[in-house]
Amino acid sequence: xxNFKAKDENKVAAAKPTDQAYDYLxxxxxxxxxxxxKVDGQKQNTIETKFxxxxxxxxxxxxxxxxNDAKQIASMYGCFGGQEKFKV
Numbered sequence: 001x002x003n004f005k006a007k008d009e010n011k012v013a014a015a016k017p018t019d020q021a022y023d024y025l026x027x028x029x030x031x032x033x034x035x036x037x038k039v040d041g042q043k044q045n046t047i048e049t050k051f052x053x054x055x056x057x058x059x060x061x062x063x064x065x066x067x068n069d070a071k072q073i074a075s076m077y078g079c080f081g082g083q084e085k086f087k088v
Contacts, residue, residue, distance in 0.1 A: 003035060020071050023069065025059075025066050026066055027061070027066065028069065030059070030060055031060025032056055032059050033046065034046060034060060047059070
């Protein structure tokens with residue numbers, strides 16, 4: 001079973017591509033053990049990168065927006081290019 005409540009896929013809007021590269025450092029990315037079940041007192045990974053332990057450690061930062069976060073948000077809101085003035 002899952003440790004989360006699954007949504008009916010027919011009730012979820014399809015995501016639109018933003019043409020931005022995948023950002024492991026994104027503020028919107030949860031950490032690798034977020035939502036993980038504990039086994040022998042240690043939380044298990046719920047997501048794993050294909051690029052090794054160093055990339056795995058990057059996920060889930062909470063320091064602020066990355067440049068890619070700003071670009072993605074600007075693209076979604078139709079003001080791409082305006083994010084250049086935004087300090088991240």
